[in-house]
Amino acid sequence: MATSEASVTRIMVAVNESTIRGYPHASISSRGAFEWTLQKIVQSNASGFKLLFLHVQVPDEDGFNDMDSIYASPDDFKSMKNRDRARGLHLLEFFVTRCHEIGVACESWIKKGDPKEVICHEVKRIQPDLLVLGSRGLGPFQRVFVGTVSEFCVKHAECPVVTIKRRSDETPQDPVDD
Numbered sequence: 001m002a003t004s005e006a007s008v009t010r011i012m013v014a015v016n017e018s019t020i021r022g023y024p025h026a027s028i029s030s031r032g033a034f035e036w037t038l039q040k041i042v043q044s045n046a047s048g049f050k051l052l053f054l055h056v057q058v059p060d061e062d063g064f065n066d067m068d069s070i071y072a073s074p075d076d077f078k079s080m081k082n083r084d085r086a087r088g089l090h091l092l093e094f095f096v097t098r099c100h101e102i103g104v105a106c107e108s109w110i111k112k113g114d115p116k117e118v119i120c121h122e123v124k125r126i127q128p129d130l131l132v133l134g135s136r137g138l139g140p141f142q143r144v145f146v147g148t149v150s151e152f153c154v155k156h157a158e159c160p161v162v163t164i165k166r167r168s169d170e171t172p173q174d175p176v177d178d
Contacts, residue, residue, distance in 0.1 A: 008105070012052040012128035012159075013037060014119050014149070017091050026094050029134025033164040034095060037132050038102070046103040053095045053108035054122050055088050056115040085110070116152035123157045135163040 015030040026034075042049045092108040099106040111118045123131055135150040150163040 007048075008050045009041075009048060009130070010050045010052060010126075010128045011037060011041065011130045011132055012054060012123060012126060013095070014054050014056070014115070014131065014133040014153075015091065015095060016055060016115070017087065026091055027134065028166045029164070031134075032166050033132050033134040034098075036164045038104075041130075041132075042104060047105075050105040050107070051095075051099055052126060052128055053092055053106060054119060055091055055108070055110045056118045057084055057088055057110060057112045058115065059112050116149045116156075119149065119153055120156045120158070123153075123159055128159055131157050131159055131161045133161070133163055135165050 013030075013034055015034070016027050018025055018027045037051070042051075088110040092110070096106055096108050111122065119131070119133070131153060133150050133153060135148065150161075154161045154163065
């Protein structure tokens with residue numbers, strides 16, 4: 001028996017790339033939030049859910065990560081934009097492929113901007129039943145300097161929000177990394 005679109009529970013999962021250098025994959029927190037959603041919510045009822053993957057790319061002010069200055073042509077900027085788009089698509093491909101393997105309906109898209117603002121805007125626009133996102137589990141001192149998307153979304157998103165902390169055995173040497 002097919003589940004009608006109206007009776008499907010729509011879960012938005014905000015995902016991001018790892019910040020660990022040389023690790024061009026989903027962040028530890030994103031993978032954890034996704035796996036938790038599959039194990040604890042979807043379980044064996046794949047047809048009862050639709051996962052909505054949102055990846056927010058943070059635009060670098062000048063486009064040149066950690067460089068003091070650079071000589072660039074318009075083609076260099078086009079190349080960087082194409083690289084960022086390809087990385088975002090690669091990230092979403094991981095989650096979409098996994099959903100298709102287990103038979104969970106899904107959609108995915110990329111937006112640019114401040115993640116906390118964009119996620120809350122997309123929640124308002126899409127109106128999912130639930131928002132799930134990973135949390136690095138930073139301490140109070142680190143939160144002051146790094147800020148947390150998850151705390152902001154818990155306070156401002158217009159739907160229930162579940163934040164999933166990464167396990168202690170998954171924490172990199174620098175806990176700010178993910």
